[in-house]
Amino acid sequence: MAQKGEKVRILRKESYWFNEVGTIVVVEQKTSTYPVLVRFTKVNYSGTNTANFKVEELTTP
Template identity: 80%
Template sequence: MVQKGSKVRILRKESYWFNDIGTVAIIEKATSTYPVLVRFTKVNYSGTNTANFKVNELIVI
């Protein structure tokens, strides 16, 4: 079960953080396409360290 503060591994292959581990920051209650905001320690090419994912694109560690 994905919940705020849990460590997750990213399964989306086209993501910069594929197979990387991040921390869940926010889970939206509304019905959005990508409801889970994950924060990482390293930044991507544009300098951000957060991204939104679907629940089925994450595995809780």
């Protein structure tokens, strides 16, 4: 299971941050579709530097 503060690589191909490394900020304990919030150093086209992912879409770098 993913833990807060852990560095992860993104595996979701349609994500702006595909293959980028980010830091886990929050892991929700409730049943949610995308329970892991990841923060990145670079921003996307809309100026956002965070996104939610499934645990299966993350791997350790």
